[in-house]
Amino acid sequence: MAGVNPLTHMNSSEHQMIESLAYCIYLSEGRPEGRALQHWLEARELVEAEELVASEPPMEPIIFDDEAVEESELTGALVESLA
Numbered sequence: 001m002a003g004v005n006p007l008t009h010m011n012s013s014e015h016q017m018i019e020s021l022a023y024c025i026y027l028s029e030g031r032p033e034g035r036a037l038q039h040w041l042e043a044r045e046l047v048e049a050e051e052l053v054a055s056e057p058p059m060e061p062i063i064f065d066d067e068a069v070e071e072s073e074l075t076g077a078l079v080e081s082l083a
Helices: 012-028 036-055 071-082
Strands: 062-064 067-069
Antiparallel strands (some): 062 067
């Protein structure tokens, strides 16, 4: 859609979150000039990814030998086995 302003399709809370994150990115890169649009787009992408993850239902426990194993326990066991 040509001429559509992407800022009009977000609520003020989302806009503030993107603005704050873009500023943090700007600071973390040493305050470079001329990269405001790139910082905004990167921040928007991160916020959208976070919203997507938050909207997904939680994972179900994995069942091994009729015993529920939480994902964090399985990850910990895998890390220990690789060490």
